[in-house]
Amino acid sequence: MVVELVQAFGTPAQREEMLEPMIVGEYRVAFGLTEPNHGSDAAHLETRARQEGGDWVLDGAKRFNSWMHSATHDLLFARTSGEPGDGEGITAFLVPTSTPGLEVDHFWWTFNMPTDHAEVSVKGVRVPADAVLGEVGEGLAVAQRFVHSSRIRQAAASVGAAQYCIDEAVAYAKQRHTWGKPLAVNQGIQFPLTELHTDAELLRGLVRRTAWELDRQNQLEVTQMISMANFRANRLACDAADRAMQVHGGMGYTRHLPFEHIYRHHRRYRITEGAEEVQMRKVAAELFGFGGRANA
């Protein structure tokens, strides 16, 4: 998704330098917005950047900075002006991971597996003026573009994963016998899967329509639709994986079938790219008329 950001916000020189290497995998760019003290309320971030000579110098810390185990660059967000919580005044910087002062302290071990989600310290990280991606002070627009793309991608992936779990559970229920009859004849098996199948159909429609709108409109026009699709699809994937585990009985709980892994993977989506409460907050802001950049 950083390819899309450089395409949309990059200078001609940044596009020339970065686009092709990112596409072929020579450049791998991590995304550093979340901090130890601020996640959902990202506009309150505490990392600061100040100008020194012609350079910028960044100080702060980042949390869950994914992919830092192999990233060549980190897209770091820092406040360059304004007050905590202001939508304006945050700037995005493309920082090579080899820059002195940018250090991975450790990686967090998560629900899914030991992973690459880094705790990063940012101490006197000096970058030239042309490291800024987008306009100075307009980094929140860069971050929003990233999460919008990621949210619809997650939603589509979750609908697909949910449908897979439903289909596998239905197939298993037809061939597994208890008390001499297929599991599938029991309404206790049929009805939960029917509910999930119906939700998958509804969400597939919402995801497709939202993606279609996204291709045609300013992203901010459809931001609440993206949030609706995201939080409901991610929840559906978890519910369908949980149900597939239940229908498969003890085997469903093993790592020899994929459902527990699907559950762990998609459970993450209910927190990252804005937790589901944050998505609901966005929809509610539209519904109740509390909108505005402070709610982004």
Ligand SMILES: Cc1cc2nc3c(=O)[nH]c(=O)nc-3n(C[C@H](O)[C@H](O)[C@H](O)COP(=O)(O)OP(=O)(O)OC[C@H]3O[C@@H](n4cnc5c(N)ncnc54)[C@H](O)[C@@H]3O)c2cc1C
């Ligand atoms: C596996 C993983 C990978 C990640 N990768 C990245 C990455 O690459 N880059 C990056 O920048 N970040 C990344 N993150 C961080 C992620 O974006 C944050 O965890 C997320 O935004 C939530 O922030 P938080 O953890 O600080 O929770 P908090 O903001 O502290 O919120 C805690 C809980 O309270 C809820 N909550 C908060 N405010 C309200 C409210 N007003 N009303 C109701 N409920 C509320 C939240 O929804 C959440 O459930 C990753 C996280 C994980 C777990």
